[in-house]
């Protein structure tokens with residue numbers, strides 16, 4: 001589903017011609033005929049984004065962030081039960097691992113979800129570490145941007161890529177001083 005969403009985003013933002021050009025220039029092991037329920041190697045995501053970056057002249061980090069932001073909105077549309085109206089962003093992020101990603105792993109045993117540890121101090125200050133062998137912190141940042149927008153929170157994101165094995169990124173979400 002993440003792959004079909006990426007191609008949908010490319011089509012809507014650019015065109016179907018760009019989708020075709022990106023798929024044919026990426027030399028994908030799967031050939032690029034994705035289905036919503038299929039499972040594909042995460043490297044193909046990086047290959048697609050690298051080719052798109054060359055095609056449209058935008059940095060891959062920006063493309064992945066924009067994709068994550070949009071993907072969060074699609075999750076909300078597709079799985080509304082995961083987003084109770086009375087929940088704040090702090091509670092949502094605290095429950096992400098145990099409630100959402102673990103359900104994803106039960107439903108799709110092949111799914112590869114990251115480890116996300118959350119330290120919350122209310123809805124105004126949240127520290128989160130993202131760890132994954134896939135090392136996709138730009139996608140994680142985009143999803144966080146989408147979450148902040150969805151909850152109508154006023155939070156700035158600071159990010160430090162800490163390296164390590166599996167690679168770890170720390171995100172600190174805080175209310176800007178002037179708000």
Ligand code: HEM
Nearest residue numbers: 075079082104111112113114132134136139140143144147
């Ligand atoms: C701010 C919130 C979220 C963050 C930061 C986050 C982070 C990520 C990242 C970075 C990945 C890529 C794989 C990896 O890095 O190992 C991922 C995978 C995934 N996440 Fe999340 N996620 C969030 C919310 C959600 C929500 C709301 C859903 C569904 C309702 C969801 C479902 C999934 C699914 C289905 C995958 C793909 C698994 C696969 O295809 O192998 N995530 N998540």
